[in-house]
Every structure is written in C-alpha cells, then in structure tokens.
Amino acid sequence: MLTALTIKNYALIDHLQVNFNQGLTIITGETGAGKSILLGGLSLILGKRADLSALKNTEVKCVIEAVFDVSNYKLESLFKKFDFDYEALTIIRREILPSGKSRAFVNDSPVNLNGLQALGAQLIDIHSQHETMQLMDDAYQFQVIDALANNQKDLQNYKAALKTYKILQKEYDELLKFQAEAIKEHDYNSYLLKELEEAKLIDGELQELEETYETLNNVEDIKEELSAVNQLLSEEQIGVMSALLVAKNGLQKISKFSGKYEDVFNRVASSSIEINDIFTEIESLQEDLDLDPEKLTLVSNKLELINTLLKKHLAGDVAELISIKNELSEKVAVTERLDDTISDKLQEVEVSQKAIDALAHTIHTKRMKSIPGLTKELEALLQQLGMPNARFNITLNPSVAFRNNGKDDLSFLFSANKGGAFNELKKAASGGELSRIMLAIKSILSNYVQLPSIMFDEIDSGVSGEISNKMGEIMRDMSKSMQVFTITHIPQIAAKGNTHYKVYKEDVGEVTQTNLRLLNHDERIVEIAQMLGGIEISTSAMAHAKQLLN
Structure with a gap:
C-alpha cells in the first residue's frame, strides 16, 4: 500500500508531503483544483515518461517520492528479476532535471523505466473512465476467471511445462x-x-x-x-x-x-x-x-x-x-x-505434450466451474449499480493450439438491455456502463487475490444518488482487504471514506499553487455540504452532510 507521497516542483505543486492509511481514502476538490496534477505525479512513480514541461520551476529539479509497504505483496521474485534491493518499506523516487533528463530509483538504487513500470503495475492501479479498455482485453478476462478459479499455481506449472515443451519441440524440428x-x-x-x-x-x-x-x-x-x-x-x-x-x-x-x-x-x-x-x-x-x-x-x-x-x-x-x-x-x-535420436526426441516431445494437456485440462475444468459464479456475482452487483437487465454470456471452448495461459478460447459477451442480443463489451456497453462493470469486477477480484492499491479517478461520473451510494459501499467493502483511493464529485461516495483529503488551489504572492489537505470531521461536513449545495452552504445541506457521514 501507498504510505507516503512527496512531490516537489511539479506542475502547480511547489512542495507537497502527505501520508496515507489503509482503507478508503477520498480525494475531492473543485474542478481545476489540481486533482489531475496529483495523478500525473503519481503516474511518474509508476514509470510514465517525463518531460521538462512537468517542472514548476525550470531551474530546479522535480522530485517525486513514494513509500510503499510491500510486505504482503509477495514481490521478492520481481525484485530479484530486476535486481532491485528488496525492502518491506520500498521507496520509489523520480527526478526530472532542468536539463530534461529523467532518473528513477528504487530504494536508492538507479533503475530503468521498464523495471519501474513492472514494479509500479504491482503497486497501484489508476483507473478512470478512459482506462476501461482493459476490460476488452482477452488476457485480462482470463485473469479475472483464473483468480476466481484459483488457477495461479496450475498456471505457473503450465507455463513452466510449456517452456520445456517449446524447447523440446524446437530441438526436434532442428533434428x-x-x-x-x-x-x-x-x-x-x-x-x-x-x-x-x-x-x-x-x-x-x-x-x-x-x-x-x-x-x-x-x-x-x-x-x-x-x-x-x-x-x-x-x-x-x-x-x-x-x-x-x-x-x-x-x-x-x-x-x-x-x-x-x-x-x-x-x-x-x-x-x-x-x-x-x-x-x-x-x-x-x-x-x-x-x-x-x-x-x-x-x-x-x-x-x-x-x-x-x-x-x-x-x-x-x-x-x-x-x-x-x-x-x-x-x-x-x-x-x-x-533416426534413433529423432525417435527419442519425438518421444520426449509427446511426453511433454501429454503433461501440458493434463495441466490445460485441469485449468479448463476449474475455469468452467468458476464461470457461473462469476456471472451471478457480476449481474447481482450491476443490478445494485443501476443496471438491472445486465447479463453476461461467458463461454469457454478448448482450443487446438497451446496458448500462454492454457488451451482455451474465451468469449466474454454482454447485454445491457432486457431482450437485447449479446455482443462484445466494447459494442454492447457505454462508457459509464463499462466503468460500473470494471468496478464490479475489481470488487469481486478483491475477495480472491491481493490487488494493488487502486485509485478510481471520477469513475462515478454521470451516476445518480442511490447508485452512487451503492458505488461508495462497494468501494468501502473493497477497502477492507486493500487500499482504495477515489477521486469523486459525489457526496454520497465522499462520505464513505475512512480519510478525506481536499485538493485546492491558493495564490502565494504572484504564484498559484496546488495543495492537498487532510480534513478533520468538521471540515468533512463542510466539504460534503458544499458538494451537496454549492459554496453557499444551507442548513439542510449541513444536516444532510452530517447524516451521510453518520
């Protein structure tokens, strides 16, 4: 989980230092206050490419540093793969120099962007309406099903066996x-x-x-x-x-x-x-x-x-x-x-192929058993999120070819309307519907696997009162087993948080700066009341805000 974030000389941020806790963290602020700047800085930590325009003062370097508690993430093998120094409290730092050169460090050791991106993907998942395309990815759909099917160990064994099989097949072809x-x-x-x-x-x-x-x-x-x-x-x-x-x-x-x-x-x-x-x-x-x-x-x-x-x-x-x-x-x-050598090698290939087939069959069987439960959970959650007629048709057919994750062809079809035909997600669901589907899937996954910290960036756009209330409940439930951030404009969701930060702009001399402040209980009431009724806070808005928080 993300425990601390420091940003210096980035965009409108002069110097920002904030600590975060487990649970659901709410981030609110007026449009244009700088929430996207906060996300941009965090994205640099995750390996996004940087340029000189990110510097607030082009004569001073920009430094963004994040501290992550990775003790429960089982990332030792990834650290070893990229030759990172493993620490339970891992510090990632990005620096953008006035020359435009960018540097990255993990636990004070320099690293390249490829390694940083691989590590970042395991630490934070930044999700917005524009990033729901992942749902359409065949590999991601398999990940969802395999998480519910508890196929992780079988997939590891399958991938190792497939690697051996490919080596033997190559040797046979060369012979x-x-x-x-x-x-x-x-x-x-x-x-x-x-x-x-x-x-x-x-x-x-x-x-x-x-x-x-x-x-x-x-x-x-x-x-x-x-x-x-x-x-x-x-x-x-x-x-x-x-x-x-x-x-x-x-x-x-x-x-x-x-x-x-x-x-x-x-x-x-x-x-x-x-x-x-x-x-x-x-x-x-x-x-x-x-x-x-x-x-x-x-x-x-x-x-x-x-x-x-x-x-x-x-x-x-x-x-x-x-x-x-x-x-x-x-x-x-x-x-x-x-002839004898080729015959012996062919026998090795056939034995290896049988082993992979057996593993692929096990994976297929467990996937088939998990699909009805996934379908039922998804449809139930989406009904609560204002999509009462949402239906899924998830089918799995054995393929002839060995794939990197088994021998299955997956069809993940969706229908949003009663009596409507099933179609691919990108054709059958709108942007808002895709956001809700993604939220439902992430919610389900959080019960089966250790997910990285997730940041929802205005995923609730265009959602009304009762549905947004349910969204907030889902995020709060997810936060019981993982760290969840949500950037929101909806008071019902803002009230569900364990902690609440406000992004705001202020003029310091002749310079406008963006800052982030932790709100206490009374300040949260005011913030939520303003989200309900605007700058001029009414008595009813204050009462409603207190009711939401309670």
Whole structure:
C-alpha cells in the first residue's frame, strides 16, 4: 500500500508531503483544483515518461517520492528479476532535471523505466473512465476467471511445462532439418570416408615411404657406390684398413717413449675400430639391397595415393588426413544414428505434450466451474449499480493450439438491455456502463487475490444518488482487504471514506499553487455540504452532510 507521497516542483505543486492509511481514502476538490496534477505525479512513480514541461520551476529539479509497504505483496521474485534491493518499506523516487533528463530509483538504487513500470503495475492501479479498455482485453478476462478459479499455481506449472515443451519441440524440428541436410551429404561423406579408410593411413609414414621409394628406385647406383667404398676400405695392398693396421703397429712400438706418441697411437686405434665397424655396416647394407620391382610399384602407388588425398582434402600431412577421416566418420555415424535420436526426441516431445494437456485440462475444468459464479456475482452487483437487465454470456471452448495461459478460447459477451442480443463489451456497453462493470469486477477480484492499491479517478461520473451510494459501499467493502483511493464529485461516495483529503488551489504572492489537505470531521461536513449545495452552504445541506457521514 501507498504510505507516503512527496512531490516537489511539479506542475502547480511547489512542495507537497502527505501520508496515507489503509482503507478508503477520498480525494475531492473543485474542478481545476489540481486533482489531475496529483495523478500525473503519481503516474511518474509508476514509470510514465517525463518531460521538462512537468517542472514548476525550470531551474530546479522535480522530485517525486513514494513509500510503499510491500510486505504482503509477495514481490521478492520481481525484485530479484530486476535486481532491485528488496525492502518491506520500498521507496520509489523520480527526478526530472532542468536539463530534461529523467532518473528513477528504487530504494536508492538507479533503475530503468521498464523495471519501474513492472514494479509500479504491482503497486497501484489508476483507473478512470478512459482506462476501461482493459476490460476488452482477452488476457485480462482470463485473469479475472483464473483468480476466481484459483488457477495461479496450475498456471505457473503450465507455463513452466510449456517452456520445456517449446524447447523440446524446437530441438526436434532442428533434428529434422539437420537430417534433411545430412542425408544430402551422407553419400558423398561415405564415399570420402571409404576412400580414406582404404588408404590405411599411418601418421608419419609419408617420410618413410619416400625414403623407401628413393632406395628402391636407385638400388643399382647404391650397390655400386657401397661396393667401391668397401673395396677402398678392405683392399689388401692400399686399403684403408690395411694402412691403419700398419700405422697402429708402428705407433704401438714408440708409444712407450712418450705420452704424446701414446695419444696418437690411441687415436689411430680408435679410428681402426670405427673403420672396421663402417666396413661391417656397409657389408650389411649390401646384403639388404635387392632389386624389388614389385615393392617399388607398391610404394610408388601408395605415395601417389597419399599425395592425391592431400591435394583433394587440402591437407598438410597424413596426420591431418587422419583427422579429416575421423570427422567424416563422426558425420556419417551421426547421420546413421539420427533416426534413433529423432525417435527419442519425438518421444520426449509427446511426453511433454501429454503433461501440458493434463495441466490445460485441469485449468479448463476449474475455469468452467468458476464461470457461473462469476456471472451471478457480476449481474447481482450491476443490478445494485443501476443496471438491472445486465447479463453476461461467458463461454469457454478448448482450443487446438497451446496458448500462454492454457488451451482455451474465451468469449466474454454482454447485454445491457432486457431482450437485447449479446455482443462484445466494447459494442454492447457505454462508457459509464463499462466503468460500473470494471468496478464490479475489481470488487469481486478483491475477495480472491491481493490487488494493488487502486485509485478510481471520477469513475462515478454521470451516476445518480442511490447508485452512487451503492458505488461508495462497494468501494468501502473493497477497502477492507486493500487500499482504495477515489477521486469523486459525489457526496454520497465522499462520505464513505475512512480519510478525506481536499485538493485546492491558493495564490502565494504572484504564484498559484496546488495543495492537498487532510480534513478533520468538521471540515468533512463542510466539504460534503458544499458538494451537496454549492459554496453557499444551507442548513439542510449541513444536516444532510452530517447524516451521510453518520
């Protein structure tokens, strides 16, 4: 509920500070006194866009601040959603700077207008004759029925299940789309995979194959060179091995005379051993060398295949080809597994759909049970509000499509006159009738759900004595479970309030200002008497005013 409102430098208001209580609060004042200014300032708190024209003094910022007791509103999740600091007594402040820039704060933390509007919608409902279009909104009509049907928990579960269903359905559709594309590529990918698999590629084999090819392709030249080297090493007369042996024997004889000779001897001895090893290795290489045209052909073919595959797949080496082969293998496998994957996903979709259908059926059943009671209550209230022939025809039919609030099509038809045909509200009801219908609906809703504070802005326009008296009683009954404000020109309604404020203009120096004042009991009698008979208060008007208040 709204507990306090402060307005500084807004329109004709210089500085206004007022506290409010629970119950029915009456606001009266002469036409043009500034009641609309008060509503305009409050609208800024609720997230309405502001401009520089709102400033009374364009050199000073405008500040509008409201304090709300939100302890019973269960708004913790909304505060968390918009990252607001939650406080049981929440302060909302709007500032309009002389530059024209607007700022908004919730509990001293800056917020954007989207978040402020979402919060404001939960705190105050400003209702006037011009705002009855909400009645024609399909979503609002469902809200009314669901409130009476106590569908809040079921709707939460339904919306969560619908979200899951939409995700699963999207995944299923994407799988079907992927399958259609994959099938086009499957044959080609399978051909490429088979080609790479048949190549039996081994990482690092390219260099080995190239060396083998060069060896087999030049076997005669290699044999000839190895033989010449062998002969050079082993020739009995001039061979390196024979020469080293003679040198080693000679050096051995003189090695005992000096360490220098011994060092040279050791070096020659080591060289002799190394040369012998080389000779043995060359003999082994010669034995391994055989002319093998068949192996040469195999190696050549494998090299040609690998080089062809490297070019075809724009790969740098065999390792990259193996990686490409693995990717193709996965693609082919995924395509071949798609039927099972799609079947499993379809089963998930069907299970999810059954769950939503069950929830939608529960919601539908509870709605159907609540409609007769809603119709009866509405018609009874409207009869008291001077519409004795008002009738409603509310029908609910199951729909094929899943909607955000169930699987129902709602028809909310109205007839104001006896024997008249049922039609849509906007065609069948006048502006005044719509206001009374809205009041009746709000009155009914207040018995089922925690409504935000509501402000009726001259909703009683054009209503006569007895009906306005009933209107006042309905508002007073509503105020037992919620905070209700009403701006009125009708004394019968004004007398029903728990508290009564008067909006008035006064001239301060050369400036006209709008202000708001809480009336005491005696002042209320005078105010209501003036509403009954004008500025010149008669004795009968005073008596009537006292009677209304009592």
